[in-house]
Amino acid sequence: MKDSAAKHGDEAIISPDLLCQLAYNEKMAELGKISAGVVHELNAPLSVIISAAQMIMREEGVPDSVLEMIARISSEAQRLSHLTKGLLKFSSHDETIGETDLNITVDFILNFLNYEAARRGVIVLRQFDYTLPTIRLDTNLLKQILLNIIMNALQAMEDGCGKLLVETAAAGSDNICFIVTDNGPGIALEAIDRIFDRYFTTKRPGEGTGLGLFVTKKLVENMGGEIAVASRGGGGTTFTVTLPISR
Numbered sequence: 001m002k003d004s005a006a007k008h009g010d011e012a013i014i015s016p017d018l019l020c021q022l023a024y025n026e027k028m029a030e031l032g033k034i035s036a037g038v039v040h041e042l043n044a045p046l047s048v049i050i051s052a053a054q055m056i057m058r059e060e061g062v063p064d065s066v067l068e069m070i071a072r073i074s075s076e077a078q079r080l081s082h083l084t085k086g087l088l089k090f091s092s093h094d095e096t097i098g099e100t101d102l103n104i105t106v107d108f109i110l111n112f113l114n115y116e117a118a119r120r121g122v123i124v125l126r127q128f129d130y131t132l133p134t135i136r137l138d139t140n141l142l143k144q145i146l147l148n149i150i151m152n153a154l155q156a157m158e159d160g161c162g163k164l165l166v167e168t169a170a171a172g173s174d175n176i177c178f179i180v181t182d183n184g185p186g187i188a189l190e191a192i193d194r195i196f197d198r199y200f201t202t203k204r205p206g207e208g209t210g211l212g213l214f215v216t217k218k219l220v221e222n223m224g225g226e227i228a229v230a231s232r233g234g235g236g237t238t239f240t241v242t243l244p245i246s247r
């Protein structure tokens, strides 16, 4: 990335590129706040749909074919309600420190990004270790870490033949980890040492701020964990995040 900001006396000189990135960031932050309101508003009609469906299912003499359709409406509405509640919790500013299940958290983010993956034609594979212990941390921050890494992987696979694998596993006796592997173009050798730098991006102005991995690395380190990246010559990138079971 070009030298975006330089200190000149007391005044910070902001380049047009950086200004464009900051404006984009601000816009997305505002949009995020508005979306949280929209998601909140979805809760009431969803509750009405779910309870109306349940009332119909309790009625006598409803034909089986109708019951089947109502059951589908009910289960889809419950799925949406679950997602909106999860999103509201994720968007809240409150700390959400508690015993956290890595598999459930990965699953939540993958479901949340389902549309982003589908519109790029990316096949998403999960390989979970269901014997992992829970770990005590801020679940929302873990979601943010996963979101940044997985969104980067999806953005790298725009060609319609992407494959994303998310694994969870034990890492020795004291740590657990998750591994995100994509078959995108990979990261160039000259860029790989810089991807965690603040404002380093290879995306066009307005498409990326270069803050995602910078923030991600700080969050992982604050949790006492580590983040590592490996990229193969012929394409494909793997991010591994290791987190301590207890601190």
Ligand SMILES: Nc1ncnc2c1ncn2[C@@H]1O[C@H](COP(=O)(O)OP(=O)(O)OP(=O)(O)O)[C@@H](O)[C@H]1O
Pocket (backbone or CB within 6 Å): 148, 152, 153, 154, 156, 182, 184, 185, 186, 187, 191, 195, 196, 200, 201, 202, 203, 207, 208, 209, 210, 211, 212, 213, 214, 237
């Ligand atoms: N899975 C990946 N495959 C290829 N390149 C990647 C991958 N993940 C990260 N990168 C590279 O690392 C750079 C920095 O990523 P980072 O998430 O910090 O910023 P960004 O995605 O460009 O912008 P944003 O701040 O919106 O996340 C990206 O621009 C990209 O070049």
Ligand SMILES: [Mg+2]
Pocket (backbone or CB within 6 Å): 148, 151, 152, 208, 212, 213
């Ligand atoms: Mg990013």
